[in-house]
Amino acid sequence: MRRWIAVGSRERSLDEGGFSLVELLVTIFLFGLASVAMYQVLFNVAGGARKTESLARISDEARLGFNRMVRDTRESQEVIGYTASPQSYTVAVDFDSNGVVTAAPATNSAGDYEELTFSFDEAASQIRLNGELLMSGVQCLGSCATTPVFDFASEDLSYDWDSDGLTTWQELDVAGPSHGVVGIGNGNGDLDGAELPYVTSVSFNLQVVKSSSSSTFYARAQ
Numbered sequence: 768m769r770r771w772i773a774v775g776s777r778e779r780s781l782d783e784g785g786f787s788l789v790e791l792l793v794t795i796f797l798f799g800l801a802s803v804a805m806y807q808v809l810f811n812v813a814g815g816a817r818k819t820e821s822l823a824r825i826s827d828e829a830r831l832g833f834n835r836m837v838r839d840t841r842e843s844q845e846v847i848g849y850t851a852s853p854q855s856y857t858v859a860v861d862f863d864s865n866g867v868v869t870a871a872p873a874t875n876s877a878g879d880y881e882e883l884t885f886s887f888d889e890a891a892s893q894i895r896l897n898g899e900l901l902m903s904g905v906q907c908l909g910s911c912a913t914t915p916v917f918d919f920a921s922e923d924l925s926y927d928w929d930s931d932g933l934t935t936w937q938e939l940d941v942a943g944p945s946h947g948v949v950g951i952g953n954g955n956g957d958l959d960g961a962e963l964p965y966v967t968s969v970s971f972n973l974q975v976v977k978s979s980s981s982s983t984f985y986a987r988a989q
Contacts, residue, residue: 829903841988845963848884856917856919856969862877894916905975919958921966939965972984
């Protein structure tokens with residue numbers, strides 16, 4: 768009887784003795800791994816949220832600049848200037864509706880420019896409005912030579928020589944010498960004063976690239 772009780776008492780003391788040092792170290796190690804993994808997940812989620820917010824902000828800024836460019840072009844009376852390199856065009860807009868377009872660099876009575884020059888700097892990846900930054904991170908869709916950021920056309924299908932439903936400025940350019948049309952085009956391969964009075968629409972084809980994300984923008988302003 769006494770021996771049985773002694774053995775039982777010893778077994779109880781072993782069970783109630785708690786964790787050994789090795790068990791404690793293993794527990795602490797596993798807890799540390801779990802904590803590191805949890806914080807890593809939290810940091811990744813937070814970083815992803817910041818990146819998404821930043822990209823959304825950049826996209827919104829690009830969209831605002833793009834909408835401004837398209838809207839001002841649509842409100843203009845005519846395209847009054849163009850350069851091929853760097854590519855830029857100028858439109859005249861009678862913002863105060865007084866019947867007179869104030870020539871730049873002067874402004875109208877409300878302090879607004881009425882001659883607006885939009886220019887694309889391929890090297891800097893920027894579009895500027897009268898010298899002020901309008902959009903950044905701007906790139907051509909493919910080659911700038913084949914798909915320029917700004918393109919120009921006319922709604923007058925009398926000069927649509929390839930019958931595709933759109934008269935390009937190049938078709939206006941060859942109208943005079945190649946097709947016997949008087950007063951339109953000079954065949955010099957440039958969009959200049961011989962064609963500008965007949966341009967009635969501007970097309971925009973571009974993408975805004977930031978980090979590893981990009982947004983594509985298309986529009987046509989008549």
